[in-house]
Amino acid sequence: MKSYDLIVVGAGIVGAACADCASEAGLRVALVEPGPIGGGATAAAMGHLVAMDDDPAELALARYSLGLWQAMADLPQAEYRRCGTLWVAASEEDRARIPAKLARLDAAGVAARAVDARELYRLEPALVAGLAGGLLVPADAVVFPPAVARHLVERALRRGTAFYRSGASHIGAAAGVRLHDHSELSGPVLVATGCALPQLLPGLPLRPRKGHLAITDRYPGTVHHQVLELGYADSAHGEADSSVAFNVQPRPTGQILIGSSREYGATTPEVSLPMVRRMLQRAFRFMPVLRQLDALRLWTGFRPVSADGQPYLGRVAGRRDVWVAAGHEGLGITTSLGSARLVVDLVLGRRPAIDPQPYDPARVAR
């Protein structure tokens, strides 16, 4: 039986980052993945690196990760572009949220500023008339997540990480995993399988939350920033069975990525045209010019949602050598690098750079 210092299960961006981080620390690492690298939620994601501030723990992890993302800024295949996030206020009520949001970002050390209506249209001339203003976070960026996942895996492989193109069917009572091909690996296990988490760790509640995205043909110069409505958090954090929010992103190709939708209870990957309709009609309200652009593709993905919205990062309660990094919902790209660093620090017995307690899986043990 092959033995490793750490067996990372799942090569989405989180697992890839964990393998990268652990191999950098000198551990002998195995990475287990039956599908394409970054082929799950990583491939479906927008790739928006954003300082989400709706919760202090979420913001702390995002802030920590955004710092680590700087190291990817010059990696060509990452398609990293610091376009900034422009939060737009549809109403005076939305605009009233800006000072508190600014204060939260400021407290976390994220540079941001309020934008009046005149500047809003200078920044994004395609926005619909009559918006009340907004908030700009200049350092937020966009990336192409599956390419980053592949880069992280390649780097880990160069450091000697062993790659197993197989799924893990079972975690051993002591430690180690059994693979689908019945071979067994021994050593501490770190589960980073996103939505598939319950298959290996049924004790950690996790729900898939389906999302739709559309991408257009190339229309360079139409959109300049990642633009979201300030009410986005209502959709992201609401408990409604389904919700949509205005969220568009300029790709480096000149294409425009359009989101977003959130659905609980939808478990098949088919594109739902009724959901697409709602999502696009929301987007047209903020950016009518989108109506006449050609869409090339629609696709769906599933966000892994934990019991309380925070990811599970750390040791699985009651298991000596089983660790988890999963449940990042819609923020898994942004927080992947920080999550990996934090978990690997815990595995190594090092003190993480941020307080790991809010993400400790023990909080929801059942």
Add this chain to the structure above:
Amino acid sequence: MSAPVRLQINGHGVEVPPGTSVAAAIARLGLPFRRSVQGHWRAPLCGIGVCFECRVRIDGLAQQRACMLPVREGMQVWTDA
């Protein structure tokens, strides 16, 4: 025979028989169509709206397939030239 249709391609006036496609009208002027994402010249391949190599800007709308559209009087066409 019905009267020719007049349109503008990259600012040049051109008259073609009705029923002519925008792609054929562009070819009559000997103009290039588009540049690929790496900057290479491309021109129609399939002629039936499948390959998308003939995309041009028509009446302000980018990425239109020139082979699928018959010319219309007063049409404004811009290629990547």
Add this chain to the structure above:
Amino acid sequence: MRDGYDVLVVGAGPAGLAAAAAAAGHGARVGLIDAQAGAGGQVWRREVARTGPALARRGIAAALGHPGVAWLPQTQVVGAEAGALLVEDPQGGRWLGYRALVLAAGARELLLPFPGWTLPGVTGAGGLQALAKQGWPLRGCRVVIAGSGPLLLAAAVTARRHGAELLGVYEQAGGEHLRRFARGLWRWPGKAAQAAWMRARLAGVPYRCGSVVRRASGEARVQAVEVDGPHGLQRIACDLLAVGYGLLPNVELARLLGCALRQSGAHPCVDTDSRQRTSVEGIYAAGELCGIGGRDSARLEGAIAGHAAAGDDAGAARLQRPRRHARRFAERLDRHFALDPRVRALAEADTVICRCEDVPLSALDGHADARSARLATRCGMGACQGRICGGALAELGRFPRDGSRPPLFPARLSTLAADPVSFRDP
């Protein structure tokens, strides 16, 4: 229940026209849609300033002239839900409801990559024919036609009529195959007459078997081609190269609707029974979509589908014998024009495979499926949605195309947001 047509026919080529006419003949309210501006499909595509052949005129008139048929040109199918299609026309997006659906979306050319195939001036063989019929200028143009199948001759005839100087037609199939094919043609007198007619119109044009275009070269556009024939390599200076390796079925909508497909060579086609029923209740398929068979089997299958969709089984039964005869011709075509392995080996490491995203062949090494290649290289992510590179990669034995999703063609975002309730039709 949504308002809509009794029978909705997708595609107005010989199959779709026959389906529409047959269904309307039984009193059905028929909608006939096609992405092109004119009816006739590719084989009966109308030429600028010229009337079409009598058979085409009759086939088009029988459908478009019928009061029960609503003709909806420039209408592209984008998506589907149970009993309705989301379509886009120049006015915008809308939903068309149906009780029965006849898929007659035809075929596109199999275009295989070789060094220089992205140069302006290189088109498909059928591509050249379609462009010429749209008014593309060919007078005095030196044209090389290459690839495989009877379409090469048809393209050559069209090009010559438009004033092209034909330098030669280069067929990849070997001479012995073609002689055997010709010897069996007497069983299809119409085909034999058509072949003789085309050959007469191509008098003086070299027709070479066992010949493959290996390379096109030129600065900003094609200036010369390199032909590999039985007597070695030959360089030919030209202004246009038209090269196509036959046809492949447009199964995207059928696949989205969940119709069972079967493999025909490297490419899928729609599986039907003798009444042209697909595996999905109320959905029929006819013509090239069910396997490349040519105009005659398309017309017959279209009529069978039209009768069956309108509930006339006797009408559908009457056409079984001629349909089988026409299909046998297609099987011969397939056998005698089978691709020479060297055609699949023309692309070099730096030859662009995905023309939309400029992805070279070497970038695809190591990818086992279309999705993995797409994520890593953008191959197939462009506007053609993998229609060109996907067909080529399947033929090259790399990997098959993956599933269908809306939008089936690039469509305006406003189309994808079209409300099904507010667009009841007719």
